[in-house]
Amino acid sequence: MSPHQTMDKYEKIIGLAKRRGFLWNSFELYGGTAGFYDYGPLGAMLKRRIEDIWRKMYVIEEGFYEIETPTIGIAAIFDASGHTRGFSDPMVVCSKCDHSFRADHLIEGIVETPDALPASEIKRLIDEHGIKCPQCGGIGTFGDVSSFNLMFKTTIGPGAERVGYLRPETAQGMFVDFEHLFRFYREKLPFGVTQIGYAYLNEISPRQGVIRLREFTQAEAEIFINPTEKNHPKFSMIEDMVLRYYPAPHQRVSHPAHEDDGGIIELTARDAVDRAIVAHEFLAYHLVLTHLFLVRVGIDPARLRFRQHQPDEMAHYAVDCWDAEVLTDRFGWVEIVGIADRTDYDLSSHAEHSKKDLSVLIEYDTPKQVERIAVKPDMSVIGPLYKGNAGKVLAALIGLGEEDLRGDEIKIEIDGEIVPIPRDLVEYETIIEEVRGERVIPHVIEPSFGIDRIIYAALEHSFSEELVAGVTRNVLHLPAEVAPVQVAVLPLLTRDELITPSLAIAETLRENGVFVSYDDSGTIGRRYRRNDEIGTPFSVTIDYETLDDDTVTIRDRDSMAQIRMPIGELAETLRAMIRHGFSAATTQSSQ
């Protein structure tokens, strides 16, 4: 058996990607560093095309404008988002049973604020008090306490005073801009905003190549909606779309990420919502949109599923959360998109930390008439009487109901003390007030795409080895829309009389917006195979017939079929093929 046959698919893809200029390990000149990859010429082109399709679908078709916010965030943002806290749990591993524990939890009861201690101090206390391993009962079996904050830390400005972090997700920048965005969208819900950009996690030991990176690209949409309106206006357009759902109750295996236990069900979006498998229409709509995007960029729908988070796996605030997962040869099911209903968690948390009101007024269709008690204390007397406490007295009085105000004496509570207020100092009346609406904090639906993982999955799913006349043909069956090189222009022979018109054709195609590579090295068969391997969907070949009648052949990557056509129709036909495929465009042109 040759080494090539013993390689698994991951090795073949990474090998191909490296050889042909899709992906390179970064800093390789200096030995490389795990968790960083360069996109080579073809990889960068593929990435750009995939991002552009995402933009077409989310920015143009859904109308979610794109913004850009800094990749460095200040500490306050991540205090509010929970990243400084949640990402920095001190952990300790038992060397006997290999279970890991929150180190601060082990010494609860020994000190009052264990979470405020540095790692070395926690370790000292664990040793000093002979803390037992809760799992196996071992004493003195704990290793060093390690802090797991995965954010890259840096300082802002000289003097190293102000702490900054490289953002661990692009989302926070959009939440922080909420007030600006709300005004931009003329103060109406729902609206969405998107961002495509780098995010950073200082992974402990990233392996798995491009699957787990320390710098990665996210494409995220944050859609702010009215919490009471989780139906989607365009739901009827997609309600018949069938997706492969893997609901939480169907997940019976202990590592659902690596097994398919047969619990996947195929349902229309309508059924998924009606049977309460997906929480609501808005989420279901975005599952479908995600599916359409992924298939369009080259993910095999048969190796795609939507897995619901288990209740204990979901962030505590989330109502419902689904991951789009792809089946990979080596890593099993891998998450490539997360789609969550994050409720008002993010905005509420930023409101609390920034002390700004981030609620919005949802107007009623018709204003409501509401009866309420208007309390009018005589402050000219109360003020001098209660002096420093006058403000508290006023606040307490205004909050009283009619039954509290009716008696001979009014009693209020100030700092835990009951204080009597003379009856004649407080007047009140019942008034009818018009209420135009209600203030609420919008909920957020967040589809979050891991672009690098999507690129890997598209490469793996489109890769195939096909036997042609006893020889293996490597092909990337990438959709023409995302293929880095769209058309290869190839003179049949390396001769001037064919090279000259070939270069002219390549130039014309470029002027028509087609991304073309010109190649005259080696035999024609070799050049076809070279282009198959990088996924070039169409090749134009110039031969001696071209010199007689100005026709060329277009060769289809997938079927290896060829058609002949006049040079004059070439650009238009190729553009149609890139959009609709070889056979569709062929049928069209022959009619």
Next chain:
RNA sequence: GCGGCUGUAGUAUAGUGGUAUGACAUGAGCUUCCCAAGCUUAUAACCCGGGUUCGAAUCCCGGCAGCCGCACCA
């Protein structure tokens, strides 16, 4: 981060205490040549640092990277 294994041209490899094998790929050329044909020719490698040694790619130590297991995992 811990433990085990590994590191030779672009790729997969052969090999030895005295600078390295053959192949594929790549470049140039020949061959009117439509699916990795053939011929000529060229380019191209011992992961990095330190130690032992007359001499280290080879032995030893450290680092880095990769793979596997544990832990972590957007």
